[in-house]
Amino acid sequence: MNKNGAAQDAMWMFFGGLGRWFLRALENMGDAAVLSATSLGYLFMRPWQGKHIVLQLYALGVGSFVIIAITGAFTGMVLALQGYYTLAKFGSESLLGSGVALAIIRELGPVLGALMMIGRAGSSITAEIGIMRVTEQLDALQMMAINPKARVILPRIIAMLIALPILVTMFDIIGLAAGYIVGVELLGVNGGAFIGEMIAKITPMDLYAGWIKALGFGVLIGIISTYMGYRATPTTEGVAKATTQAVVVGSVGVLMLDYILTSFFL
Amino acid sequence: MIRTENLLRRFGDVVALNNINIHIKPHQTTVIMGGSGSGKTTLLRLIAGLEPPTAGHIWYGKDDLSHITQKRLYQLRAHMGMVFQYSALLNSLNVYDNVAFPLTEHTRLDSSVVRTMVTMKLEQVGLRGFEHFMPSQLSGGMAKRVAFARALAMDPEIVFFDEPTSGLDPISAGVVTSLISNLTKRTKMTSIVVTHDVHAGLGIADHVILLWQGEVIAEGTANEIRHSDDARVRQFIEGRPDGPIPFSRSQTSYVEDLLYKPGTVRMSR
Ligand SMILES: Nc1ncnc2c1ncn2[C@@H]1O[C@H](COP(=O)(O)OP(=O)(O)OP(=O)(O)O)[C@@H](O)[C@H]1O
Numbered sequence: 371m372n373k374n375g376a377a378q379d380a381m382w383m384f385f386g387g388l389g390r391w392f393l394r395a396l397e398n399m400g401d402a403a404v405l406s407a408t409s410l411g412y413l414f415m416r417p418w419q420g421k422h423i424v425l426q427l428y429a430l431g432v433g434s435f436v437i438i439a440i441t442g443a444f445t446g447m448v449l450a451l452q453g454y455y456t457l458a459k460f461g462s463e464s465l466l467g468s469g470v471a472l473a474i475i476r477e478l479g480p481v482l483g484a485l486m487m488i489g490r491a492g493s494s495i496t497a498e499i500g501i502m503r504v505t506e507q508l509d510a511l512q513m514m515a516i517n518p519k520a521r522v523i524l525p526r527i528i529a530m531l532i533a534l535p536i537l538v539t540m541f542d543i544i545g546l547a548a549g550y551i552v553g554v555e556l557l558g559v560n561g562g563a564f565i566g567e568m569i570a571k572i573t574p575m576d577l578y579a580g581w582i583k584a585l586g587f588g589v590l591i592g593i594i595s596t597y598m599g600y601r602a603t604p605t606t607e608g609v610a611k612a613t614t615q616a617v618v619v620g621s622v623g624v625l626m627l628d629y630i631l632t633s634f635f636l
Numbered sequence: 637m638i639r640t641e642n643l644l645r646r647f648g649d650v651v652a653l654n655n656i657n658i659h660i661k662p663h664q665t666t667v668i669m670g671g672s673g674s675g676k677t678t679l680l681r682l683i684a685g686l687e688p689p690t691a692g693h694i695w696y697g698k699d700d701l702s703h704i705t706q707k708r709l710y711q712l713r714a715h716m717g718m719v720f721q722y723s724a725l726l727n728s729l730n731v732y733d734n735v736a737f738p739l740t741e742h743t744r745l746d747s748s749v750v751r752t753m754v755t756m757k758l759e760q761v762g763l764r765g766f767e768h769f770m771p772s773q774l775s776g777g778m779a780k781r782v783a784f785a786r787a788l789a790m791d792p793e794i795v796f797f798d799e800p801t802s803g804l805d806p807i808s809a810g811v812v813t814s815l816i817s818n819l820t821k822r823t824k825m826t827s828i829v830v831t832h833d834v835h836a837g838l839g840i841a842d843h844v845i846l847l848w849q850g851e852v853i854a855e856g857t858a859n860e861i862r863h864s865d866d867a868r869v870r871q872f873i874e875g876r877p878d879g880p881i882p883f884s885r886s887q888t889s890y891v892e893d894l895l896y897k898p899g900t901v902r903m904s905r
């Protein structure tokens with residue numbers, strides 16, 4: 371075989387592989403959509419899963435508060451530092467308040483909050499459901515006439531969708547407070563200017579954009595982490611792989627969805 | 637009452653079950669026996685409706701499991717119990733809540749009534765006093781007995797047992813097997829027991845189904861099986877390594893596998 375032929379073969383292999391990967395990704399997206407749609411359908415059917423939604427909300431939301439608070443605080447602090455040194459070059463330190471607030475509310479709050487939630491809660495959802503599959507607990511539920519889609523999947527998606535906007539709001543508030551402390555108390559920016567600029571530049575639209583992003587990320591994380599666990603190969607390795615995949619696919623998904631949503635709101 | 641019709645189950649190229657036509661009579665203990673990998677668990681899962689067959693039908697009276705609504709399936713399952721091969725207790729709940737689970741989910745019984753019923757079931761399996769243990773704190777045999785109590789919690793009409801005695805000490809195994817046969821005789825329970833324990837299996841069976849490589853090779857009462865002159869049946873119940881049933885299920889020659897070098901073409905026997 372000549373050199374050209376080998377290169378061509380390699381190219382076919384590359385694009386063939388890419389094509390197959392793409393088809394598999396599409397197939398998985400379809401399956402995930404079907405699974406979550408059927409599960410969410412049980413929201414309107416008896417038995418009502420309210421109690422289990424609340425339990426999950428507590429487990430996911432309250433359990434993630436500390437990590438969200440820490441991330442939010444340091445994000446606000448770093449933004450204030452970086453913002454201050456950039457703005458100081460133009461002598462416009464007074465704009466620091468609005469800069470920090472816009473970055474956090476529109477972008478960093480939802481995105482970093484979502485990324486932390488994938489690591490903290492999404493991965494544990496995948497592992498938990500995957501282990502329930504391995505140890506036949508999902509089958510045991512079936513035999514006791516309990517639908518795992520209604521009992522296990524639905525409450526986790528709903529809890530994620532409610533928890534994320536709330537956690538992101540907390541992230542925002544803590545981030546802004548931390549930014550204020552660094553900017554005003556440490557770096558000596560005028561406190562009135564910091565807050566005044568912040569209030570003047572933030573529109574309700576910015577707040578809505580942040581919340582809608584948080585909502586979208588919550589749904590996405592809920593769907594991906596439950597799907598990965600439910601469809602995990604029922605072995606130890608399968609669950610480990612599914613958990614990693616949930617984190618990777620979830621993170622990339624959040625960043626992609628962020629771009630799409632941002633382009634709508636600008 | 638339960639009947640299968642030309643049941644076929646494939647996993648990829650593996651034919652786990654082929655052409656299964658069996659009849660499970662009510663109020664009897666049906667024991668499904670066979671070697672490891674003969675398809676016992678698969679058959680049980682198909683009959684319980686946990687997996688669909690590749691082809692064929694499973695009839696519960698007039699209901700065909702392949703064409704049944706979820707609502708109807710759950711109605712049937714309200715009268716079923718299942719003991720899984722590896723217990724399948726809910727990890728997040730303690731022993732008490734595991735056994736109480738079917739009761740609290742499907743009945744409106746007062747919590748004091750539930751407590752009484754759970755205590756009775758746990759006493760039957762000798763685990764009263766272990767209510768607060770989590771599944772991770774139980775030995776395999778204890779978990780199995782809790783699973784047993786859970787399966788019986790609703791006083792089901794049909795109970796599936798996958799290897800009910802494996803992992804149990806002889807005393808617990810004896811208690812569990814006599815519990816199965818007593819409940820089947822005294823209440824109107826129908827038991828479907830999967831086991832490779834010949835002694836225990838033949839001891840409690842009203843009807844025996846012997847599987848080999850996914851097919852039914854013998855069927856009948858325990859006595860008929862004991863006195864069968866089919867060479868495969870004899871080998872299985874006597875547990876002899878040599879006979880028509882090969883111990884190794886490999887398709888390739890042992891000598892060739894040992895001499896196999898990577899990169900050479902492997903010969904099939
Ligand atoms: N989920 C699955 N995927 C692929 N093959 C499977 C699956 N489940 C079972 N099999 C195959 O089907 C056959 C029957 O398996 P099954 O678990 O029913 O055996 P068994 O009689 O219960 O064995 P044991 O006594 O060891 O529990 C085996 O050859 C097994 O490899």
Ligand SMILES: [Mg+2]
Nearest residue numbers: 676677678721
């Ligand atoms: Mg088995």
